Amino acid sequence: MRQGSLCLCYPLGRPYGVQSHPEKVMSGIRVRIAPSPTGFFHIGNAKTAIINWLFARKEGGAFILRLEDTDTERSRAEYGEVILEALHWLGIDWDEGPGIGSEPERGAYGPYRQSERRHLHLAAAERLVAEGKAYRCFCTPEELEVMRRDVREGRRSGPLRTQWRDASPEEIAAMGDRPCAIRFKTPDGETVIDDMVQGEVRTDNREFDDFVIVKPNGDPVFHLAVVVDDGLMRITHVLRGDDHLTNAFRHAMLFDALGFDRPRFGHLPMVLDEHGKKYSKRLHGANLLDWREDGYLPQTMVNYLALLGWTPEEENRELFTPEQLIEAFTVRRLGASAAKFDRKKLDWMNGQHIRMLAPETLRDLLTPILARAGFDCSDRSPEWLTRLATICQEKLPTLNAIVGLADFFFREPDAYEEKAVGKHWSKPNAVERLEAITMLLETTEPFTSEALHEAFKARAEAEGVGLGQFVHPTRLALTGRSVGPGLFELAELLGREKCLERVQRAIAFVKEMGGTS
RNA sequence: GGCCCGUUCAUCUAGUGGUUAGGAUGCAGGAUUCUCAGUCCUGUCACAGGGGUUCGACUCCCCUACGGGCUGCCA
Numbered sequence: 001m002r003q004g005s006l007c008l009c010y011p012l013g014r015p016y017g018v019q020s021h022p023e024k025v026m027s028g029i030r031v032r033i034a035p036s037p038t039g040f041f042h043i044g045n046a047k048t049a050i051i052n053w054l055f056a057r058k059e060g061g062a063f064i065l066r067l068e069d070t071d072t073e074r075s076r077a078e079y080g081e082v083i084l085e086a087l088h089w090l091g092i093d094w095d096e097g098p099g100i101g102s103e104p105e106r107g108a109y110g111p112y113r114q115s116e117r118r119h120l121h122l123a124a125a126e127r128l129v130a131e132g133k134a135y136r137c138f139c140t141p142e143e144l145e146v147m148r149r150d151v152r153e154g155r156r157s158g159p160l161r162t163q164w165r166d167a168s169p170e171e172i173a174a175m176g177d178r179p180c181a182i183r184f185k186t187p188d189g190e191t192v193i194d195d196m197v198q199g200e201v202r203t204d205n206r207e208f209d210d211f212v213i214v215k216p217n218g219d220p221v222f223h224l225a226v227v228v229d230d231g232l233m234r235i236t237h238v239l240r241g242d243d244h245l246t247n248a249f250r251h252a253m254l255f256d257a258l259g260f261d262r263p264r265f266g267h268l269p270m271v272l273d274e275h276g277k278k279y280s281k282r283l284h285g286a287n288l289l290d291w292r293e294d295g296y297l298p299q300t301m302v303n304y305l306a307l308l309g310w311t312p313e314e315e316n317r318e319l320f321t322p323e324q325l326i327e328a329f330t331v332r333r334l335g336a337s338a339a340k341f342d343r344k345k346l347d348w349m350n351g352q353h354i355r356m357l358a359p360e361t362l363r364d365l366l367t368p369i370l371a372r373a374g375f376d377c378s379d380r381s382p383e384w385l386t387r388l389a390t391i392c393q394e395k396l397p398t399l400n401a402i403v404g405l406a407d408f409f410f411r412e413p414d415a416y417e418e419k420a421v422g423k424h425w426s427k428p429n430a431v432e433r434l435e436a437i438t439m440l441l442e443t444t445e446p447f448t449s450e451a452l453h454e455a456f457k458a459r460a461e462a463e464g465v466g467l468g469q470f471v472h473p474t475r476l477a478l479t480g481r482s483v484g485p486g487l488f489e490l491a492e493l494l495g496r497e498k499c500l501e502r503v504q505r506a507i508a509f510v511k512e513m514g515g516t517s
Numbered sequence: 518g519g520c521c522c523g524u525u526c527a528u529c530u531a532g533u534g535g536u537u538a539g540g541a542u543g544c545a546g547g548a549u550u551c552u553c554a555g556u557c558c559u560g561u562c563a564c565a566g567g568g569g570u571u572c573g574a575c576u577c578c579c580c581u582a583c584g585g586g587c588u589g590c591c592a
Binding site for chain 1: 518519520521522523524527528529530531532539540541542543550551552553554555556584585586587588589590591592
């Protein structure tokens with residue numbers, strides 16, 4: 001019998017295998033995420049992963065990754081890699097999990113791919129049958145359909161209990177090896193769950209059918225597989241989406257029947273899209289990595305998603321690095337109501353996180369984005385690029401916004417913003433002013449933002465006008481726009497020669513404009 | 518249909534019987550004698566509805582409405 005191997009093979013308490021974070025894993029708390037590799041890592045999976053990870057790291061527990069790849073229809077090997085990539089990007093590390101590519105599997109409770117645990121699931125089912133807690137059911141799909149219709153149409157009430165529930169061994173034997181499902185024999189009574197998020201929830205077991213745990217084709221069903229896996233992996237806390245709340249009753253019954261200690265459950269509200277609907281897989285942003293694509297920082301996503309359903313003990317604070325989140329995390333502050341994803345707030349938060357970056361880090365993130373937009377940075381010095389990052393840092397809601405903010409460093413302005421032209425270049429003295437600006441740009445030594453600032457200020461004072469009278473026309477000439485990084489910083493970075501060229505072009509433009517109007 | 522969960526400003530939320538219902542994002546206005554998509558300041562905006570319980574309900578109970586989930590030989 002494999003019974004012994006089922007629930008008694010691991011010593012209670014600490015695992016004996018190699019941990020990747022032995023120093024962090026010491027509380028006995030073991031949590032997991034169990035995503036299905038079905039294409040991409042959903043934003044909701046990300047939230048669940050983050051909460052579990054924060055909990056494990058805060059409590060000194062183990063964070064486990066298990067791939068639920070049993071749906072052979074939809075699962076593909078390479079999709080597993082996608083999940084890992086998403087987790088890596090977020091900066092979420094795990095202590096036990098499947099090996100991907102050449103990487104070996106790690107952890108003492110493997111395998112960590114559900115498809116490789118089939119024998120464990122089936123053994124558990126057999127044990128339940130042997131103990132009279134589950135039964136073979138030879139009903140045909142047609143028979144089941146009739147029973148369901150009868151319930152629906154009121155000819156029959158109560159949960160599904162098939163005729164095979166109490167069949168004698170002889171009757172079963174008489175069926176030979178005809179295909180049959182294994183159904184769980186739902187016990188009488190009531191199941192109560194003390195949910196970490198939802199509080200106490202209870203249901204009469206009569207609400208539950210004798211659900212299938214092994215399909216006639218021999219495949220274990222999800223409910224059985226999760227319970228067996230969570231049980232054998234000694235998972236202590238199951239934090240997952242609240243779409244599983246009702247399933248938790250089934251799982252609790254199964255944990256009990258198999259003789260496992262039940263984990264604490266915590267059902268987290270789901271992430272809704274901006275319209276309050278379930279976040280459809282087809283929607284842009286449903287894939288966590290869409291956000292990387294759009295120029296969001298992983299630490300922003302961790303911060304934002306963590307706060308979508310959790311609030312810190314310390315009120316009125318919402319900017320956190322991942323490390324700070326770990327430090328601040330407490331289960332009792334998990335909320336129970338669903339939250340809409342707010343892109344605007346995410347933008348703000350991303351801007352805040354971008355500001356926290358070291359200039360060199362920001363530079364390294366920005367350079368490939370500029371390159372992808374067709375702005376070759378290979379001939380710019382690292383110092384120059386760092387400076388670029390610095391002067392743009394506080395203006396960027398997303399990394400990608402650099403393209404629209406700094407394009408003029410890489411190409412001549414091909415048009416001037418119309419409104420700004422009207423405002424700054426249409427006065428009679430426009431050309432005169434641009435010529436004065438030319439002079440300033442030619443003579444200022446050294447050509448630095450500080451010196452330029454001084455020179456411009458002195459000139460404006462001498463003429464008795466505001467600095468803006470000089471700054472705005474210059475900005476328009478140099479960048480083609482009315483908004484952007486600080487003018488003197490930008491001018492320094494652009495270099496004297498380029499600045500002069502562009503002001504000359506502006507003068508020509510203004511003269512032309514005057515001539516034709 | 519049955520069962521389960523949820524419902525405080527537009528959005529994320531704080532609030533566990535007595536609060537001017539607080540913060541953040543957004544939005545609006547002002548400021549910033551260099552722009553704003555940045556920064557600072559000010560303002561705007563909420564307890565889903567109805568019954569109870571109570572001296573007193575956002576807070577407790579019931580009902581209704583709305584949203585979500587489960588009800589599969591999907592996970």
